[in-house]
Amino acid sequence: MTKKKKIVVKIGSSLLANSDNLTLRYAFMNGLMSDLAYLQKQGHDIILTSSGSVALGLNMIDRKPEDAGILDKQAAAACGQPLLMNAYRQVASEYDMDVAQMLVTVEDMEDRRRFLNIKNTMLRLFENDILPIINENDSVATRDLRVGDNDRLSAKVAQMIDADLLIILTSVEGLYDRDPSDPDAKFIAEVKDVTEHLESTTGISTLGSGGMLTKMQAANMAQNAGCETIIAEGIIERPLSSVLNEERRYTRILVSGVTQSPLNIWLSNRLHVSGTLVVANDRVKALVEGGLGIRREDVISLQGDFTKGDVLHVYNEDGEEIARGLTNFSSEETMLLARNLDMPVEDVIGYKTKSDVIGAENILILQENHLLLDAPEHDQKFVVPV
Numbered sequence: 001m002t003k004k005k006k007i008v009v010k011i012g013s014s015l016l017a018n019s020d021n022l023t024l025r026y027a028f029m030n031g032l033m034s035d036l037a038y039l040q041k042q043g044h045d046i047i048l049t050s051s052g053s054v055a056l057g058l059n060m061i062d063r064k065p066e067d068a069g070i071l072d073k074q075a076a077a078a079c080g081q082p083l084l085m086n087a088y089r090q091v092a093s094e095y096d097m098d099v100a101q102m103l104v105t106v107e108d109m110e111d112r113r114r115f116l117n118i119k120n121t122m123l124r125l126f127e128n129d130i131l132p133i134i135n136e137n138d139s140v141a142t143r144d145l146r147v148g149d150n151d152r153l154s155a156k157v158a159q160m161i162d163a164d165l166l167i168i169l170t171s172v173e174g175l176y177d178r179d180p181s182d183p184d185a186k187f188i189a190e191v192k193d194v195t196e197h198l199e200s201t202t203g204i205s206t207l208g209s210g211g212m213l214t215k216m217q218a219a220n221m222a223q224n225a226g227c228e229t230i231i232a233e234g235i236i237e238r239p240l241s242s243v244l245n246e247e248r249r250y251t252r253i254l255v256s257g258v259t260q261s262p263l264n265i266w267l268s269n270r271l272h273v274s275g276t277l278v279v280a281n282d283r284v285k286a287l288v289e290g291g292l293g294i295r296r297e298d299v300i301s302l303q304g305d306f307t308k309g310d311v312l313h314v315y316n317e318d319g320e321e322i323a324r325g326l327t328n329f330s331s332e333e334t335m336l337l338a339r340n341l342d343m344p345v346e347d348v349i350g351y352k353t354k355s356d357v358i359g360a361e362n363i364l365i366l367q368e369n370h371l372l373l374d375a376p377e378h379d380q381k382f383v384v385p386v
């Protein structure tokens with residue numbers, strides 16, 4: 001590998017913690033850091049997304065993985081994160097490498113301004129050859145506002161820095177056509193369409209969070225952002241360079257053919273739904289074909305308590321997600337506007353502004369390669385017939 005690359009490496013909990021006594025696997029961390037230092041010295045920009053804070057903190061709060069609830073995990077993360085970073089710092093120093101910690105939440109990644117701040121911090125760390133180590137800030141993230149797994153968080157990071165490669169190291173050699181505990185499971189070396197593998201990827205290890213399913217979802221996010229994903233076994237000598245030098249088998253998830261703008265990539269990779277709009281079917285066709293925005297007269301119903309600048313998920317009347325876009329109005333304003341079509345926008349909301357609910361320049365029409373989100377449960381409290 002000669003060309004300088006941006007590489008995001010993701011390490012699962014099962015690699016960092018011994019499953020029997022939940023202590024740190026120093027030997028693994030040592031091998032990983034040695035390989036990371038080697039890649040960094042070759043000129044590549046590397047980011048590490050590391051799990052492990054919950055697994056390593058459980059002993060301190062006297063809990064086992066199987067009986068830990070959400071509050072236990074949040075407390076365990078607060079205990080385990082400093083243990084993890086202390087170990088990374090010590091081991092990294094043996095390889096003459098500096099590390100930095102960045103803890104983020106889904107809100108940080110999905111708010112455009114905070115997203116750009118995180119990106120700028122990472123780029124600044126790269127300039128000084130410091131290895132950023134990212135984890136979700138589990139102790140502050142609320143249940144419904146969590147990424148929940150570092151697979152998708154690492155894909156978001158890859159998208160953020162326009163990475164060439166996302167390497168997910170885990171407890172198995174890669175993707176199989178079913179849970180590899182089944183002796184008939186067959187190894188899959190290359191994937192183009194991840195939707196073919198979503199159903200066969202349930203089960204997770206004792207310490208893991210999302211199993212192979214979230215790795216497939218992450219790979220989809222990465223492939224849509226022009227980044228290839230590699231899923232490979234981690235407990236191995238030179239876990240990264242052995243993959244990059246093709247010395248062993250792994251699963252490669254190829255980049256999808258469509259290249260999108262950074263804004264569209266950010267719009268498509270959503271994990272949190274701020275609000276939804278249902279748009280009349282006859283308008284959907286024009287939207288998809290004509291590159292138009294969504295007008296207030298197109299909105300049939302809305303859901304969620306959203307504010308101007310939030311990303312809305314747009315559905316047709318059959319409950320199929322068709323687009324995502326940045327709203328120009330809050331949920332309350334959208335409702336008022338849609339209910340008072342005979343009044344000028346300015347008179348309804350009290351100030352002069354754009355008239356589309358989502359402008360054509362801020363809308364992404366979803367394609368076959370995007371994983372769609374199901375329409376939210378019908379919630380009478382929020383669903384407002386307009």
Ligand SMILES: Nc1ncnc2c1ncn2[C@@H]1O[C@H](COP(=O)(O)OP(=O)(O)O)[C@@H](O)[C@H]1O
Binds near residue numbers: 176178181203204210
């Ligand atoms: N089709 C599949 N291919 C590979 N692994 C699978 C599949 N289905 C389920 N798994 C399970 O996913 C686990 C890896 O995910 P996980 O435990 O979350 O790891 P990590 O902690 O590295 O994120 C494996 O132990 C494996 O048993």
Ligand SMILES: N[C@@H](CCC(=O)OP(=O)(O)O)C(=O)O
Binds near residue numbers: 014211
């Ligand atoms: N943020 C959590 C990790 C969540 C997670 O994705 O775990 P894993 O599936 O093992 O990568 C932690 O540090 O324990």
